[in-house]
Amino acid sequence: MSTPTGPAVVFDLDGTLVDSEPNYYEAGRRLLAAHGVDGFGWEEHSAFIGIGTRETLEVLRARYALDASLEDLLAEKNRIYLELARRSTAVFPEMRRFTGLLAAAGVPMAVASGSSRAAIEAVLAGTGLDSLFPVVVSAEEVPRGKPEPDVFLEAARRLGAAPADCVVVEDAPPGAAAARAAGMRCIAIPYVPSTADDAAFLAADLRFPGGQREFTAHAAGAWLLGGAGR
Structure with a gap:
């Protein structure tokens, strides 16, 4: 060198x-759908590009009054994202x-x-x-x-x-x-x-x-x- x-x-x-944004978008969409929130689109996702996963989920948890704890949501989204990221x-x-x-x-x-x-x-x-x-x-x-x-x-x-x-x-x-x-x-x-x-x-x-x-x-x-x- x-x-x-x-x-x-x-x-x-x-x-x-x-x-990786398509994978993060899909992970977020699947996470919200699993908690009863439909219609999460790319435009909404794009507002969070450049912001950390924790900070993003704090906003979404409050926006959609999700019952799950922030830590549980983080773990669930990371699991989904890792499956997608490892694939492609x-x-x-x-x-x-x-x-x-x-x-x-x-x-x-x-x-x-x-x-x-x-x-x-x-x-x-x-x-x-x-x-x-x-x-x-x-x-x-x-x-x-x-x-x-x-x-x-x-x-x-x-x-x-x-x-x-x-x-x-x-x-x-x-x-x-x-x-x-x-x-x-x-x-x-x-x-x-x-x-x-x-x-x-x-x-x-x-x-x-x-x-x-x-x-x-x-x-x-x-x-x-x-x-x-x-």
Whole structure:
């Protein structure tokens, strides 16, 4: 491996590295249906993209007056999601190229996600990305989820990097806001097209308004390793 070049990079997982949102949507739909709530659609789900599973279920539990405890709902959704994730989770092709490029350059990398640790590990192992990320932080391991900066700050601590020397890669406004709150730079790749002009994304240091359709490993790598990401 070559001498490390550029800052440390902290990746969000869902919607950034992998297209797991369809699985999260289906897990949420099945969970709510099992508790008598029908008609949970993608539009409603998309409002929670970038927000942790616990925080999402807190809102849905109150919205639909669910009798089950939050912990039971978390366990049930995680079980459903893990079944789906192990079966099929797609890595965005340019993200696979980008992480490979950074690994070859010796750039320290971490994953910081609002998902459970079990879900993160299952997805990373199933996609073969696990070898690239020695540091993984779940929202379960910190006091507050995104848009608070806790997961990113913990990732920086475990990487041994100062927040100012980290760049976050994010697909959702709460994550971009968390990056800024952590004092980190941000590469924004909107998963939901309608959020491309969200204030949190407009404040990002590098933005791909067209999301994964526009993002390229070459462009992001040139920015990051060329010195702009420092």
